[in-house]
Amino acid sequence: MTDVVQNCIAKIKGQKKKLVLPEGDDPRIQQAALKLLELDIAEPVLLGDELSIRQSSDFNLGSIPILDPATDTTAELASALIGKKRKITADNVDSYLQNPVYRGVAMLNTGAVHAMVAGAVLPTSKVIEAAFAVGPKPGLKTLSSFFLMTLAPQIDEVARSILFADCAINIDPDIEQLAEIAITTADSASRLLSEEPRLAMLSFSTHGSARHASVSKVADAVALVRSQRPDLKIDGEMQVDTALSSRVAKSKMDNPGDVAGRANVLIFPDLDAGNIAYKLVQYCGGAQATGPVLQGFARPVCDLSRGATVDDIVSAAAVTIALSL
Numbered sequence: 001m002t003d004v005v006q007n008c009i010a011k012i013k014g015q016k017k018k019l020v021l022p023e024g025d026d027p028r029i030q031q032a033a034l035k036l037l038e039l040d041i042a043e044p045v046l047l048g049d050e051l052s053i054r055q056s057s058d059f060n061l062g063s064i065p066i067l068d069p070a071t072d073t074t075a076e077l078a079s080a081l082i083g084k085k086r087k088i089t090a091d092n093v094d095s096y097l098q099n100p101v102y103r104g105v106a107m108l109n110t111g112a113v114h115a116m117v118a119g120a121v122l123p124t125s126k127v128i129e130a131a132f133a134v135g136p137k138p139g140l141k142t143l144s145s146f147f148l149m150t151l152a153p154q155i156d157e158v159a160r161s162i163l164f165a166d167c168a169i170n171i172d173p174d175i176e177q178l179a180e181i182a183i184t185t186a187d188s189a190s191r192l193l194s195e196e197p198r199l200a201m202l203s204f205s206t207h208g209s210a211r212h213a214s215v216s217k218v219a220d221a222v223a224l225v226r227s228q229r230p231d232l233k234i235d236g237e238m239q240v241d242t243a244l245s246s247r248v249a250k251s252k253m254d255n256p257g258d259v260a261g262r263a264n265v266l267i268f269p270d271l272d273a274g275n276i277a278y279k280l281v282q283y284c285g286g287a288q289a290t291g292p293v294l295q296g297f298a299r300p301v302c303d304l305s306r307g308a309t310v311d312d313i314v315s316a317a318a319v320t321i322a323l324s325l
Helices: 003-012 027-038 050-056 075-079 093-097 100-110 124-131 175-192 213-228 240-244 246-252 271-283 310-322
Strands: 018-021 043-047 115-118 144-150 161-165 198-202 233-238 265-267 288-295 301-303
Touching (some): 075 100, 115 124, 144 175, 161 271, 175 213, 175 265, 198 240, 213 233, 240 246, 271 288, 301 310
Parallel strands (some): 018 115, 115 301, 161 265
Antiparallel strands (some): 144 288
16 A cells, blocks of 8 residues: 555544445445454445345355445435435435445435545546535535556656545636646645645646647636645646656746746646546556545545556545545
């Protein structure tokens, strides 16, 4: 496990935080639940048909609770979903509660659990669609996501742990949305990393080296962040090599400042760039990708890649629970 994940585990170990895992019939989820329990990281709750899961599982799930969304419903859970999305009404809420991921959201909303991790089986779109019923934190409008990218140690001068955002939700954020994504990610980074967040707002241009509407959008978002959060170290627009390499930064900028060449948070201009970038770094660069962790939500939710391993699930759970503290 990475240093950041280990630090998260140290923070939450023994705190008995409850984690709902809606895909309880998946063997990876079952094994991860056992590992979370064994390491005293969390108290997992699986969702699914208890009899079927216990009979078919290759693991002794012991005392791990398994709740069946088809039968274990209450008025409290129903009220925790009604009206959270326009299409969830008193007339159809029962059908939503029978869907494990929506049942997990209802448990989050009632406070029965502290965090939810899903997506080992479900596609990202289904997890995020349900997560919108959690709603945003007070004062936030833009819900977003980040990946914790842990790079291979042989890469010189580049920060070992970097947050990439937004890689899962906002397709083409406007200036205000991009600024809010940056601020939310900075707050996530400050809770996870052992160093101060240094945000690079990425583009194909560095400080006006090219002109385009997308370049202006990023530059204007930087100005907006600076006006709203003057405490943050942020710079842009800039190209990704300028953000990560001090040598390149010095060659392209007269005064690289605190961020250029030292960035540990990368904010992408749109979902195309963010999603492509994290997968390239993961599959071509050998980085470990944890997430996408959803941010700006009232309660902690993490999506998973459908290719997630048991260790990936445990890492994602540790990061998500740590953000709930």
